[in-house]
Amino acid sequence: MRLSHLAEPALEFGSGLRHPDIRFGIMDYGPFDVHIDGASRRIKLGIVGSADTVEGTARWIEACSDGFEAKSSRQANLFPRFPGLRNDETFRCEFTTSSELQRILPTKEIGRLVAIPGQREVTREVVSTIVNEIAVLAERTALPDVVLIALPVEIIERTVNAREATGENDDEVDAEAPVEAEPGSELDFRGMLKAACMRLRIPIQLMWPTTFDPSYRIPRKLKENSDRRMQDPATIAWNLITAIYYKAGGLPWRLARDARELRTSFVGLSFYRSVEGEHMHTSTAQMFDERGEGLILRGGRMVESEEDRSPHLTAEDAYALLRDSLKVFRGQHGHYPARVVLHKTSRFDRNELDGFHKAIDERDIDYADFVWIQKSMTRLYRLGVYPPLRGSLLRFSKDQALLYTRGSVDFFRTYPGMYVRGR
Numbered sequence: 001m002r003l004s005h006l007a008e009p010a011l012e013f014g015s016g017l018r019h020p021d022i023r024f025g026i027m028d029y030g031p032f033d034v035h036i037d038g039a040s041r042r043i044k045l046g047i048v049g050s051a052d053t054v055e056g057t058a059r060w061i062e063a064c065s066d067g068f069e070a071k072s073s074r075q076a077n078l079f080p081r082f083p084g085l086r087n088d089e090t091f092r093c094e095f096t097t098s099s100e101l102q103r104i105l106p107t108k109e110i111g112r113l114v115a116i117p118g119q120r121e122v123t124r125e126v127v128s129t130i131v132n133e134i135a136v137l138a139e140r141t142a143l144p145d146v147v148l149i150a151l152p153v154e155i156i157e158r159t160v161n162a163r164e165a166t167g168e169n170d171d172e173v174d175a176e177a178p179v180e181a182e183p184g185s186e187l188d189f190r191g192m193l194k195a196a197c198m199r200l201r202i203p204i205q206l207m208w209p210t211t212f213d214p215s216y217r218i219p220r221k222l223k224e225n226s227d228r229r230m231q232d233p234a235t236i237a238w239n240l241i242t243a244i245y246y247k248a249g250g251l252p253w254r255l256a257r258d259a260r261e262l263r264t265s266f267v268g269l270s271f272y273r274s275v276e277g278e279h280m281h282t283s284t285a286q287m288f289d290e291r292g293e294g295l296i297l298r299g300g301r302m303v304e305s306e307e308d309r310s311p312h313l314t315a316e317d318a319y320a321l322l323r324d325s326l327k328v329f330r331g332q333h334g335h336y337p338a339r340v341v342l343h344k345t346s347r348f349d350r351n352e353l354d355g356f357h358k359a360i361d362e363r364d365i366d367y368a369d370f371v372w373i374q375k376s377m378t379r380l381y382r383l384g385v386y387p388p389l390r391g392s393l394l395r396f397s398k399d400q401a402l403l404y405t406r407g408s409v410d411f412f413r414t415y416p417g418m419y420v421r422g423r
Helices: 022-029 051-066 107-114 119-138 153-158 189-200 233-247 315-333 350-362
Strands: 002-005 042-049 094-096 102-104 146-150 204-207 264-273 281-289 294-304 311-313 339-344 367-372 392-395 401-403
Touching: 022 233, 042 051, 042 119, 042 233, 051 094, 051 102, 051 146, 051 204, 051 233, 102 119, 107 119, 107 153, 119 146, 119 153, 119 189, 146 233, 189 204, 204 233, 264 315, 281 315, 311 315, 311 350, 315 339, 315 350, 350 367
Parallel strands: 042 094, 042 102, 042 146, 146 204, 264 339, 339 367
Antiparallel strands: 002 392, 264 281, 281 294, 294 311, 392 401
């Protein structure tokens, strides 16, 4: 065994300048595409929600323009201020909304939705209702670049919050770390809504009322006596505005890349249960290039392998999925990648390997990595109170290793928690 540490990757921002942190990089140098012709300089935001949440979300956008003070903390690098959007200190871009881009769900309609019996039925109907409202916005002359779905508490409790896991490793969370967001529901309301909105070609961003008013209380279903703790306003603004900028077509940052590195296509595979039919299982592949730009491809039917009883692709579907991914890569870059990295959370079985190798050999790609990721019961411990550094790598053999994708970060001088995301 050998223990080592993978250094935090450098990130590139405006003018190709680098910084290890997204927020400080954007403040110091602007987003990566700030000097690129055609980059967004005005992002129009649509809003769908109740009268209260639409008004509150519009108010939050206005507040973001003025900025938020840094959280009082010993970890200044973890909780910086959000300078606002009125100046040239952040995204160099205007974020706007107007009544023409807002759709309000009547109180009576919200009451009808939450009264629908059955978890599956209410989730489907809420998704359908929201998609219909976005479709109206999609017919406007001035289309929104991103639609914010400002969910009322009643709908959150019947859909997103319908079945919540307790989260893992709660005892590892630092007292000042950002708070972990909810893992999602059995029916995956978020995934269903995003899938249904794909045909409209307008990105969406879910918003909770706690974003603009911390006094809202959305109790945890499985921890009824514990309300969610909220991140500080500046951290919420950083996370959401950065996500919105990216969804609107902007490129806030990218991984710095050595010009000598191979052109690589990263393809992640996942399986999910479609709500269109209880027994329908399909797969998706999310493909990224070394610039961090990616897209989602629809894969084939899942089959349960006799080897491990886990979901897998047939050889034919594996071949078709990677073949199509490589075509997309070539369309974007004008050439095929020199290296392909495929990763998923179950073993690659014999049929999948046959299909993927067929597509790889067809394009004369010399380098291919098949990465199988799973949780491990092996733990590393570090002197002091914090977990091991993110990037800690323990190699068991040539083919097996333990990698800490979460952990303490030197730049933050702390353990930033399970996730750094806004709500």
